Amino acid sequence: MKYRRVDDRVPIFATPHTTGASMRTIVAGNWKMNKDLAGATGLVDALVEGAVSLPTNVEVVIAPAFPFLAESVIRARGSRIMVAAQNCHEKESGAYTGEVSPSMLKSIGVQACIVGHSERRQFFGESDALIGAKVAALLAHGITPIFCCGERKEERESGGHFQVVTEQMKGALGRFSNAELSCVVIAYEPVWAIGTGLTATKEQAQEMHAHIRSLLHTHGAEVAAAVPVLYGGSCKPDNAEGLFSQPDVNGGLIGGAALDAAQFAELVGIAGRLKSA
Numbered sequence: 317m318k319y320r321r322v323d324d325r326v327p328i329f330a331t332p333h334t335t336g337a338s339m340r341t342i343v344a345g346n347w348k349m350n351k352d353l354a355g356a357t358g359l360v361d362a363l364v365e366g367a368v369s370l371p372t373n374v375e376v377v378i379a380p381a382f383p384f385l386a387e388s389v390i391r392a393r394g395s396r397i398m399v400a401a402q403n404c405h406e407k408e409s410g411a412y413t414g415e416v417s418p419s420m421l422k423s424i425g426v427q428a429c430i431v432g433h434s435e436r437r438q439f440f441g442e443s444d445a446l447i448g449a450k451v452a453a454l455l456a457h458g459i460t461p462i463f464c465c466g467e468r469k470e471e472r473e474s475g476g477h478f479q480v481v482t483e484q485m486k487g488a489l490g491r492f493s494n495a496e497l498s499c500v501v502i503a504y505e506p507v508w509a510i511g512t513g514l515t516a517t518k519e520q521a522q523e524m525h526a527h528i529r530s531l532l533h534t535h536g537a538e539v540a541a542a543v544p545v546l547y548g549g550s551c552k553p554d555n556a557e558g559l560f561s562q563p564d565v566n567g568g569l570i571g572g573a574a575l576d577a578a579q580f581a582e583l584v585g586i587a588g589r590l591k592s593a
């Protein structure tokens with residue numbers, strides 16, 4: 317059975333496919349700093365209610381803000397929907413006012429955590445080294461890191477986008493063993509496409525995803541086959557078809573469209589249909 321219940325407390329993502337198995341497909345919603353308690357619980361409930369009709373070949377993840385995580389885990393329990401955090405601290409515990417550790421997330425049943433989102437890099441000065449430390453802390457607790465990378469507009473315009481993503485990957489993930497790397501999910505999110513309505517074309521997405529796959533290949537075919545690479549950046553039901561149909565795009569990390577149950581479910585449906593072959 318592909319989907320485990322949240323209350324099994326076993327990170328479903330930490331069971332990588334072996335070489336030759338078909339690549340996993342994931343659609344994850346990053347809610348960012350949106351919703352209040354009523355809005356967040358209402359959205360979880362709506363998704364849980366509709367979850368039975370979602371395609372079973374897609375792993376469905378939601379990432380509400382910290383205050384709503386525990387309640388979201390409780391409400392999603394027994395459903396196919398997994399709950400992720402949007403960030404964490406790299407230390408186990410201690411005098412780090414305002415921070416949240418992976419062990420805290422683990423204790424409430426959170427299964428995955430976004431790290432290195434461009435908004436964290438841009439507004440909170442997160443470096444590749446810090447992001448790597450967060451990935452290590454998450455892996456130590458069996459929480460799946462959803463590692464974000466992607467270039468800024470000027471970096472693409474100057475032709476440096478492959479180099480930027482290579483450096484982000486090496487800087488944050490270079491220290492891990494193959495077994496550890498195989499437990500990571502990668503999200504390619506071109507910064508110029510986030511919240512702008514500009515989306516990478518399917519060709520641009522495929523080209524970068526293939527590049528990321530080739531970087532993973534340097535760690536061996538098993539790693540390349542185990543790590544899903546999601547696309548993020550103004551992904552909506554009306555452009556997802558082209559993006560999700562690309563061979564190296566294994567689903568999406570969705571911002572704005574994840575705040576609406578119907579749109580998010582539609583995206584899961586599109587991924588399920590395109591990746592069912």
Ligand code: 13P
Pocket residue numbers: 346433505509510511512513548549550551569570571572573
């Ligand atoms: P949008 O889908 O709103 O562009 O956000 C993408 C994103 O940043 C997901 O992490």
